[in-house]
Amino acid sequence: MTNSNDGNGGAATASIATGRANMQLGYTPLYLQVRQQLLDKLISGEWLPGAMLPSEQQLSVQMGVSQGTVRKALDALSADRIVVRHQGRGTFVAEHDQRRTLFQFFKIADDKGDRVLPETVYSQLRRAEPSTAESRLLGLRPKAGVWRIVRHRALKGRVMLNEQITLSEDRFPGLDVHVPLPNNIYELYERHFATTVARAAEQLRAVSASAQDADVLGCGETTPILQIDRQAFALNGALVELRRSRCLTEQFHYASDLR
Amino acid sequence: MTNSNDGNGGAATASIATGRANMQLGYTPLYLQVRQQLLDKLISGEWLPGAMLPSEQQLSVQMGVSQGTVRKALDALSADRIVVRHQGRGTFVAEHDQRRTLFQFFKIADDKGDRVLPETVYSQLRRAEPSTAESRLLGLRPKAGVWRIVRHRALKGRVMLNEQITLSEDRFPGLDVHVPLPNNIYELYERHFATTVARAAEQLRAVSASAQDADVLGCGETTPILQIDRQAFALNGALVELRRSRCLTEQFHYASDLR
DNA sequence: TAGTGGTCTAGACCACGCC
DNA sequence: GCGTGGTCTAGACCACTAG
Numbered sequence: 001m002t003n004s005n006d007g008n009g010g011a012a013t014a015s016i017a018t019g020r021a022n023m024q025l026g027y028t029p030l031y032l033q034v035r036q037q038l039l040d041k042l043i044s045g046e047w048l049p050g051a052m053l054p055s056e057q058q059l060s061v062q063m064g065v066s067q068g069t070v071r072k073a074l075d076a077l078s079a080d081r082i083v084v085r086h087q088g089r090g091t092f093v094a095e096h097d098q099r100r101t102l103f104q105f106f107k108i109a110d111d112k113g114d115r116v117l118p119e120t121v122y123s124q125l126r127r128a129e130p131s132t133a134e135s136r137l138l139g140l141r142p143k144a145g146v147w148r149i150v151r152h153r154a155l156k157g158r159v160m161l162n163e164q165i166t167l168s169e170d171r172f173p174g175l176d177v178h179v180p181l182p183n184n185i186y187e188l189y190e191r192h193f194a195t196t197v198a199r200a201a202e203q204l205r206a207v208s209a210s211a212q213d214a215d216v217l218g219c220g221e222t223t224p225i226l227q228i229d230r231q232a233f234a235l236n237g238a239l240v241e242l243r244r245s246r247c248l249t250e251q252f253h254y255a256s257d258l259r
Numbered sequence: 260m261t262n263s264n265d266g267n268g269g270a271a272t273a274s275i276a277t278g279r280a281n282m283q284l285g286y287t288p289l290y291l292q293v294r295q296q297l298l299d300k301l302i303s304g305e306w307l308p309g310a311m312l313p314s315e316q317q318l319s320v321q322m323g324v325s326q327g328t329v330r331k332a333l334d335a336l337s338a339d340r341i342v343v344r345h346q347g348r349g350t351f352v353a354e355h356d357q358r359r360t361l362f363q364f365f366k367i368a369d370d371k372g373d374r375v376l377p378e379t380v381y382s383q384l385r386r387a388e389p390s391t392a393e394s395r396l397l398g399l400r401p402k403a404g405v406w407r408i409v410r411h412r413a414l415k416g417r418v419m420l421n422e423q424i425t426l427s428e429d430r431f432p433g434l435d436v437h438v439p440l441p442n443n444i445y446e447l448y449e450r451h452f453a454t455t456v457a458r459a460a461e462q463l464r465a466v467s468a469s470a471q472d473a474d475v476l477g478c479g480e481t482t483p484i485l486q487i488d489r490q491a492f493a494l495n496g497a498l499v500e501l502r503r504s505r506c507l508t509e510q511f512h513y514a515s516d517l518r
Numbered sequence: 519t520a521g522t523g524g525t526c527t528a529g530a531c532c533a534c535g536c537c
Numbered sequence: 538g539c540g541t542g543g544t545c546t547a548g549a550c551c552a553c554t555a556g
Contacts, residue, residue, distance in 0.1 A: 026533070029544060055522060066546045071523085080518065087523045088553030105517055109462075199518040203368075205508035206465035206483035224465035224483040230517075249464035256515055258364055258489075259339065259458040285552075288525060314541065325527045330542085346542045347534035 034063060034073035042082065042093060042196075043235050049190050053083065053091040082198060082235065096186040096197065105186065105200060108155065108247065109255040116252065120183045121159060122152035125176055127169065137231070137239055138168045145169040149181065152216050155252055162216045166242040171195065186232075195240055200232040204254060207246070217248050226254060293322060293332035301341065301352060301455075302494050308449050312342065312350040341457060341494065355445040355456065364445065364459060367414065367506065368514040375511065379442045380418060381411035384435055386428065396490070396498055397427045404428040408440065411475050414511055421475045425501040430454065445491075454499055459491040463513060466505070476507050485513060 038059075041047055053059070056074065060067040074091055077083045081104060085091045094100065102115050109115050130138065130146040138146070146166050153161040165185070167175065172193050182188055189195040209223040217225075226249045232241035247254075297318075300306055312318070315333065319326040333350055336342045340363060344350045353359065361374050368374050389397070389405040397405070405425050412420035424444070426434065431452050441447055448454040468482040476484075485508045491500035506513075 031544075057522090068547080069545060072544085074523090085523065086554080088521080088555075090522060090554095107515070107517070113462075199516070202515040202517060203372075204463060204485065204513040204515065206485040206506075207508075208483050222481065224467050226463065226465040226485075229512075247465075249466075253488075254463040254515075256366070256461040256463065256513075257458070258366070258461060290525075316541090327528080328526060331525085333542090344542065345535080347536075347540080349535095349541055 030065060031069045031072035031076070034065060034069060035076050037063065038073060038077060039082070039235065045194055047093050049093045049095045049196060051093050053093070055090065080198070094196075096184065096190050098184060101184055101186060105197070107202075107254050107256065108160075108252050110156070110252055113255065115255075116155045118153040118155055118161060118183075120151050120181075121154045122150075123179075123181055124150045125179055125181065127176075130166070134166055134242060137242060138166070139239070140168055141170070147172060147175050149185075151181075158251070159217055160248045160252060162213055162246045164244050167240070171240060189240070196235045197232045197240065198235045200230050203229045205229075209246075213246050217246075219248060223248070225249075228254070289324060290328045290331035290335070293324060293328060294335045296322065297332060297336060298341065298494065304453055306352050308352045308354045308455060310352050312352070314349065339457070353455075355443060355449050357443060360443055360445060364456070366461075366513050366515065367419075367511050369415070369511055372514065374514075375414045377412040377414055377420060377442075378416075379410050379440075380413045381409075382438075382440050383409045384438055384440065386435075389425070393425055393501060396501060397425070398498070399427055400429070406431060406434050408444075410440075417510070418476055419507045419511060421472055421505045423503050426499070430499060448499070455494050456491045456499065457494045459489050462488045464488075468505070472505050476505075478507060482507070484508075487513070 038053075047053060053074075054062065056067050056070045059074075060070045063070065074083060074085065078085050078091075081094055081100070083091050084094050098117070102117055106115060106118070108118070126148055127145050128148045130140060130144070134140075134146060135144070140146070146169055149163075149165040149167070151161075151163045151165070152159050153163060155161070169175075172189070172195075175193075178188060178192065186197045189197060205227045207225050207227045209217065209219055209221055209225045211221055213219070213225055214221045214223065217223075219225075226247040228243075228245040228247060230241070230243040230245070231239050232243065234240045297312075306312060312333075313321065315326050315329045318333075319329045322329065333342060333344065337344050337350075340353055340359070342350050343353050357376070361376055365374060365377070367377070385407055386404050387407045389399060389403070393399075393405060394403070399405070405428055408422075408424040408426070410420075410422045410424070411418050412422060414420070428434075431448070431454075434452075437447060437451065445456045448456060464486045466484050466486045468476065468478055468480055468484045470480055472478070472484055473480045473482065476482075478484075485506040487502075487504040487506060489500070489502040489504070490498050491502065493499045
């Protein structure tokens, strides 16, 4: 790319010329190399969330590939919700606005199937020692601390979620300055800690309400509770947040699409 | 397409010429029209599951569009897992083999995060009268009957799932002939009832084990149980299966990827 | 009206699977 | 060696947004 290719349609030639690591099978297509270069710029902070990227034409000249190849790279980033493209406007770095949080990262819906925006009714932040599991998962240095956030969140005016979040103190230095934390916490990560949550994995289990759950959620002890464990990953693939949500599911449910 | 377009790069011209319904905004791109035409053939049964489709080149000639446009249509079908493409081999109608069932339609995993294939240890089929809700959802004619399947399913040798499936008797005539039902029931729908399950929606709640759950799953009554309601949809979008699974989540969990 | 992404076409070459 | 899908290029035109 920077060492420009031969100008004809030779894909493998160009790929080998640029010589990118590719363990899978033989070679890495040019558009994936372009995708990675663009992703690297996003990771480095060269383009901040909300910023407009150069046009396909400009990028194709800068990177020495055809516009079609840049388009394929941008389409791949768009499919991963890393950028957002608007015909007639341009390509933008994806932001954690309310809509994205609601549709990509919040799966609780009411009986009609509509996603409901949760409201934070209680929030607490404190510094703590990580468990060995947390330390390992978050990749903490020895003796590094963590932040623990506890939030109680309401849906349609009723407290439904008892949530605990664990973050590396190193990655989120001075987090306590931002108390009271905003409802949309991924936007906070993004704006003040250069951390964009790109994807997450969740594990769901049915458990009994603890005494604390019963108190927070106003239910009986041993009431069935949906426990949702989440690991959230940054653009570079690093695990940046651990979360456990305990949720009443009498009026709401967790919605999952299989496709 | 059949009424061929003008042969140049005029996209909108070709689209308007073929005049497909498109409520959204203005027009439907040619590749989506091609996608729909291919989907129609799949729905009609012209190409059966597992069959190889004509090559891109052949399709482009048949439909009077460029190979690139056919490719875009096939890529869209591939993204929806309706066809499967293999470099060097061809494009095939997707089948409900064990791998697809496991990865697309079965979200239970063990503590390491590995999907586990369930084993059916008990299966019962009977004809029944639908509830009004079932009748409405499945679009049944008045007085039409349903099949009810009850299955107990084991993971790693332990009964973990108590499952009830409801099907339209009209769509699955003579289903009782196939008793004992195979473990992979979507393959049965596909092979004998011309019904391909293309996608599904699930709603998850935490509930208490009923007396029957306790008996089947070997747990105490009021044990927390993960209840999974599923609606499965055919290629043409019709709702074809209702399912309720009640699941122990002490050794296993429901895995959900947010991306 | 200018600039952006979106579509469509045409043709070349590459990687892969199979015979 | 042949046929398949996958990549890459080049260039045209269309749809949409904004000044």
